Amino acid sequence: MALDAFPPGLSPEDQIEPLACGRDAADVWDHAADGVPDEHERSCPHCAAAIADARGLDGIVHRMADEVPPPPPSLVDTVMEAVLNTVTAELRPQDLLALYSPAGPARLSRPAAARVLRHVVDRMDGMRARSCRIEQDGLALSVAITVTARFGVDLASVTARVRQMVVAAGKQALGTPVARVDITVVDLWEER
Amino acid sequence: MHAIRPTDDVAPRPAPQVRVPEPVVVPPERELDEVTLVVRAQEGDVRAFELLARRHQGVLFRVAVRVVGDPADAEDALQEALLDAWRRIAGFQGDSAFSTWMYRIVTNRCLDLLRRRRPVVPVDEIGEDRLVASGLAAPGSRGPEHAAEVDAGMAALRVALARLPDEQRVCWVLRELEGLGYTEIAQITGATGTAVRGRIHRARKELAEVMRSWR
Amino acid sequence: MSVLHVGDRVVARVAARAARAVPGVVALRPDLTQALLGIAGTVFGQERGPLSADGASAVVEGGHAEVSLTVVARLGHNCRDLAAAVQRAVTAEVAAYTGLDVLVRVTIADVLIEGPRSGGP
Numbered sequence: 001m002a003l004d005a006f007p008p009g010l011s012p013e014d015q016i017e018p019l020a021c022g023r024d025a026a027d028v029w030d031h032a033a034d035g036v037p038d039e040h041e042r043s044c045p046h047c048a049a050a051i052a053d054a055r056g057l058d059g060i061v062h063r064m065a066d067e068v069p070p071p072p073p074s075l076v077d078t079v080m081e082a083v084l085n086t087v088t089a090e091l092r093p094q095d096l097l098a099l100y101s102p103a104g105p106a107r108l109s110r111p112a113a114a115r116v117l118r119h120v121v122d123r124m125d126g127m128r129a130r131s132c133r134i135e136q137d138g139l140a141l142s143v144a145i146t147v148t149a150r151f152g153v154d155l156a157s158v159t160a161r162v163r164q165m166v167v168a169a170g171k172q173a174l175g176t177p178v179a180r181v182d183i184t185v186v187d188l189w190e191e192r
Numbered sequence: 193m194h195a196i197r198p199t200d201d202v203a204p205r206p207a208p209q210v211r212v213p214e215p216v217v218v219p220p221e222r223e224l225d226e227v228t229l230v231v232r233a234q235e236g237d238v239r240a241f242e243l244l245a246r247r248h249q250g251v252l253f254r255v256a257v258r259v260v261g262d263p264a265d266a267e268d269a270l271q272e273a274l275l276d277a278w279r280r281i282a283g284f285q286g287d288s289a290f291s292t293w294m295y296r297i298v299t300n301r302c303l304d305l306l307r308r309r310r311p312v313v314p315v316d317e318i319g320e321d322r323l324v325a326s327g328l329a330a331p332g333s334r335g336p337e338h339a340a341e342v343d344a345g346m347a348a349l350r351v352a353l354a355r356l357p358d359e360q361r362v363c364w365v366l367r368e369l370e371g372l373g374y375t376e377i378a379q380i381t382g383a384t385g386t387a388v389r390g391r392i393h394r395a396r397k398e399l400a401e402v403m404r405s406w407r
Numbered sequence: 408m409s410v411l412h413v414g415d416r417v418v419a420r421v422a423a424r425a426a427r428a429v430p431g432v433v434a435l436r437p438d439l440t441q442a443l444l445g446i447a448g449t450v451f452g453q454e455r456g457p458l459s460a461d462g463a464s465a466v467v468e469g470g471h472a473e474v475s476l477t478v479v480a481r482l483g484h485n486c487r488d489l490a491a492a493v494q495r496a497v498t499a500e501v502a503a504y505t506g507l508d509v510l511v512r513v514t515i516a517d518v519l520i521e522g523p524r525s526g527g528p
Contacts, residue, residue, distance in 0.1 A: 108486050
């Protein structure tokens with residue numbers, strides 16, 4: 001990196017003037033900050049001045065780093081209000097699944113349906129849902145779900161059970177038949 | 193009204209004990225890994241995004257305060273950044289860490305905010321009084337008796353930090369206060385590694401110069 | 408002979424009220440039309456301000472009304488049945504109150520899984 005004479009975006013202000021002894025001043029500073037100056041740096045007067053600067057600043061910078069201003073408690077809530085407003089405002093036809101209703105047009109948000117199906121999988125011992133993509137043909141759903149499993153669970157039986165749970169949730173929670181469930185186990189995890 | 197009942201015609205025999213659960217309070221921290229949360233958020237799961245935001249808000253707020261120099265401005269910048277993140281998360285490729293991606297969005301928002309603010313309050317006029325008044329020079333996590341002796345130096349460091357060029361301050365904060373490496377800082381700022389090193393070094397020298405009188 | 412004329416807003420208010428009373432409906436959210444008009448402001452599970460409290464929009468033409476509702480459902484209530492229940496309740500209530508013939512469009516925008524907001528760490 002240091003060999004790039006004038007890489008894109010590098011202005012003269014970004015360049016580091018070497019110390020009078022020829023050493024790269026930033027290297028000397030990094031060594032001092034890490035507490036590992038080399039032999040030259042320990043004995044060279046030019047390096048010594050740089051090391052003194054680094055050490056002089058070190059204490060107060062650490063104190064500043066230790067100060068952790070806590071975020072305002074309502075910060076995320078405020079963001080989520082805005083997020084929910086954009087979600088509702090930006091629901092597009094392709095984000096919606098059709099629900100059977102004799103009483104008029106009825107739709108269900110696709111992300112909401114995915115959340116329900118993931119939740120059902122999350123509640124299974126040793127399983128977590130990751131991606132859940134839902135397609136609809138007529139009323140019937142095709143679900144492609146990726147899961148992660150705890151080490152040691154029997155993948156064959158557990159995926160069979162995931163399939164049953166997703167089909168059941170489609171029928172009972174969503175009210176729409178699930179015609180197909182593709183399950184991919186994408187990762188394993190250990191109980192912490 | 194239409195509560196869920198278990199049905200027995202769902203799956204091949206033997207009928208599994210399948211029941212759709214009633215609403216429950218799921219602990220929000222229910223140890224979901226970050227990749228899972230990111231994928232869910234990318235697929236429009238608002239709750240997964242909320243968990244990500246809650247997990248990262250402490251670090252991101254700290255960075256924002258240090259870069260913009262004012263808690264209220266930092267809050268604005270971080271709120272805007274999180275909304276940006278929600279709108280753009282589908283485009284997050286996973287070629288950098290999620291935290292790197294978030295740092296980038298937040299520091300960009302901070303720089304935007306500073307650029308907007310600049311004409312109103314020139315840097316040179318950001319005096320110690322304003323920083324103290326804004327709460328930035330308030331004692332940190334230490335007790336007040338200790339704070340009394342270090343605060344004058346700390347306030348001087350804050351003022352010196354506020355007077356650095358914005359890009360230098362961002363790089364310095366990420367390196368010296370967040371402890372990130374040059375490569376990650378380059379990813380966050382979009383500058384070259386060489387430029388990042390140069391900015392950090394310049395910032396260090398300037399701060400050392402100002403603080404020499406406090407040693 | 409006199410004819411009763413009912414405004415869009417009246418129908419929307421009656422519809423929102425009827426929908427909110429259906430078991431399993433947690434909240435209404437302003438629908439697309441309202442959001443585009445810039446009067447969105449409903450917060451999940453909360454009602455703020457007189458406009459966003461409606462969460463329903465309606466258009467009346469002659470003896471006919473079209474109502475659009477965006478609702479948040481609670482897990483444990485079948486979404487299909489919930490949507491139909493909202494449609495029936497709104498149709499009946501609007502008809503009883505105004506005499507209008509109604510078409511009700513329902514969109515379930517979210518399904519509440521967590522129960523009441525549990526707050527974060």
